[in-house]
Amino acid sequence: MPTALDDAPAVKAAGAPKPRRARRNRRRVALPYLLLLPAILLELLVHLIPMVAGLVMSFFKLTQFSIRDFSSAPAAGLDNYKFVLDFDSAAGKSLLGSFWISIVYTVLSVGFCWLFGTSAAVLMQKNFRGRGLLRTLFLVPYALPMYAAVITWSFMFQKDTGLVNDLLGTDSFWLIGDNSFWSLVVVSVWRNWPFAFLIVMAGLQNIPGELYEAAAIDGAGWWRQFQTITQPMLRPVNQVLLLVLFLWTFNDFNTPYVLFGASAPKEASLISIHIYQSSFVTWNFGLGSAMSVLLLLFLLIVSTVYLGLTSRRRNAVV
């Protein structure tokens, strides 16, 4: 088994007798797999096997009639998928609508989260009085129990008795109608930007101060340093951050569920709520699984394309 281990110098330096080296070699070879083993086992148990089971469920007509005894569920072949993908039908149309809403919502939310997080992290690199306090304050929305945070906003968005209308001097609906989409975005950004802040902050710690000092000596100003040092060094962090934020936000179930109750207005019907409402609420799990599988496929494609593009760019820069 070819393994380009970096222990060649160590082995040479050790100058151990042959049998011990062979044994150590075998142990070294096994080591990465051993290190990965717990992670692999857990992923199998919690993520992968249930996923496959979910996939299998999507090919069956699994409803309240057959939930008690899965083997009695009649096979549905591709029927669930056909129902979902029939874009002329009401169900297909609303799924497509929900899909577009989710995309716009995710792009906006992730965009603002990243913008706020990066700005705050970068602007707070310089020490000033109260920085620690401010940093803690910024992390509080992330620290709050999700239910509490969202229900506070739902409370603030009430038309007649809410803070938002009071503050803005308006009298509009925020939880139904066209505005409901924007309410959702605001709540999502409020809760999630601290996470971007946290990650970018950790990433900034990684950048050696000497780089900045050297650049300053060369006469580079603040903005130039930001462009030539900070941004490129943050690129690997950003690559992961943006991707996971996108995936999590797109799949977000809790925020609309708590903000709007179980029935989200159609202007703010995110895809996971939509799937929940059109299948799980009605105990049609086969259909729900089919929709979820399609969602998964979509995200798989997006992620692959994204990683392909960003890795290429990274290699090009380096």
Next chain:
Amino acid sequence: MSEPRWVSWARRFVLGFLALFTLIPLYAMVSSSLKPLGDVQGTWEWIPTTLTIQPFFDIWETIPLAEYFVNSLVISGSAAILSVVIAIFAAYALSRFQFRGKNFFKLTVLSTQMFPGILFLLPLFLIFVNIGNTTGIVLYGSRLGLIITYLTFSLPFAIWMLAGYIDSIPKELDEAAMVDGTGPFGALIRVVVPAAMPGIVAVGIYSFMTAWGEVLFASVMTDSGTRTLAVGLQEYSTQVQVYWNQVMAASLIVSVPVVAGFLLLQRYLVAGLTAGAVK
């Protein structure tokens, strides 16, 4: 060092805006927790006309808040610690070694982030129940089941982040340690972990928060003895109304220790490899 004027203005403006954005809902929470129920249901008042700390007492009776709090702490804490440990091992392997299947593992782990929770909720629930029935290890309705679930949820991101972080730690540090004959494992413990502390802390916080706020799985996988805060807070809403003031009071109480924890951990978060934090 010199920074242009516009940057200091930008700093004041941006941070000021973000501070307000963060504070206003928090103020709504705090002031509502101090109002009697009637006031909270009426028109919004910036300054409360009646102040009462009664909600802070009532919350312990309306739902078993203390019990939920302990459950959440145990579950989230265990999940965070275990997740970080397992992630460090895996990240070290990914970063420092070349082996067959490395890229496949990376992609699989990343792909789990795309799984919509509702897709594998039901199957996971069934698997847990079956494990309980056949082996007697109770996973459904037990803290252990949720710990396992949550720790796995945060694993992919933790591994990814830590692998990237460890990548940036020069290999020479490892090798210097290994020259002393400790082997890669020792290098991991003695050199890599301390150097990666900010990343580890960030990932630990992330892991804890993910478990702390998760609602969907907790609502299905727990019973009255193991219920977490995330689900329990919903119990402040009854058939007829939501006890806003009590929800806010409970949220504040449960947030205080978490925020305090953040404060303490900040030190580790900010400890840079070199003087990278100071510009």
Next chain:
Amino acid sequence: MRIGKIAPALVLALAAAATTACGGGTSSSAPKELVYWASNQGTSLDNDKAVLQPELDKFEKASGIKVKLEVVPWTDLLNRILAATTSGKGPDVLNIGNTWSASLQATGAFLPFDDAALEKVGGKSRFLGPSLAATGASGQPPVGVPLYGQAYGLYYNKKLFAEAGITKPPATWEELVEDGKKLTKPDKGQWGLSLQAGQVTENSHHAAILGAQQGAQFFTAEGKPQLASDPSVAAVQQFVDLMQKDKIVNPANAEYADTAKSLKDLSDGKAAMFMNQASAGSFKNIGMDMANLGVAPIPLPATAPPNGRKVTSFVAGINMSVFKNTKNPDAALDFVKFMVSAPEQALLNKTYGSLPTVQDAYSDAAFQTEDVKVFQNVLANSAEPMPQVPQESQFETLIGTAMKGMFADVAAGKPVDGAKIRDQLNQADQQIAAGS
């Protein structure tokens, strides 16, 4: 290996439990214990526990059967039932919303109450007819017995009525609209009627009531959905028009999803009428002056539409069901019998402000007031269950959500006409048909 270790431990544990709790002289040696999931009927989960525990203790004294109580919030109950149904591990006895009866019946997870079982709990004839009808699809044995009854009535603010010169509550729907118009003074912040227009289940309930009045059958005899029938469209239009055409409902109600809001509006004089289930207790909690509160049945249209049924409420309520997997079916039935016995029915329903589901409990003094008699009459004589079909929850969700969207449109100034309504109901029909 592992199983081998567990089994002896289990046997020991059971034996220990049996010896410590022995006595009572009942036929089986193992102590009987039931797990009971109660729904949230009171002001909080703790309140429910405080109400039920003394009764459970009473039951234990009388029968030797211990009942382990868990009060499950409504947000969780259906999920938990699902989990129990799939895993086979659940409570012995539980409360369910009676509109879930047919859906849950279809899973086969609940014990059917055939005539023999009904006899064991006191006999079929004790129950109010409509309440008993809301326990499962017709033609099949019920999967529960009605525990707490509820019906809709029209609550009104007597003072506002007097101020507007209206001497008695509306007797026909047209009168309701008329009175509503007289009582609507937007500049004073006063409206004729308050609606929970943002609440999906409330909308579906009113659709069912008005639909029945118009003669609609939402499902054919074979169970095919026909939500988009003419009378059904007419009923939804009639309801939406309360805000749109008649303008007796505050557009802000399009967002109302919290019953307490409407109760408060009525109590504060911001609304003059509110259609709701029997909620005297909740009104009291909100601070309403009870002398000011009146209730009447929801009125019928002056002239009955063709095939229109005399329905002024749907049969609301909670049923008590038994899981088929229970290890103690006899004990479970004993417990059910206890809970539907006349004294318990009187006590619990009195406390919760709901209505007994058995005739003999009504002799209690608490149910002799005028208000209660109105609801009792409605429940016994002019109430119809929601469609007792497995797709009932889909029906509620789809029609209720569609109506919520319609109210949102109306509140935003966009017109909602018959064509739009028919279109949405058609979509609902398609979804129910294809997804089932």
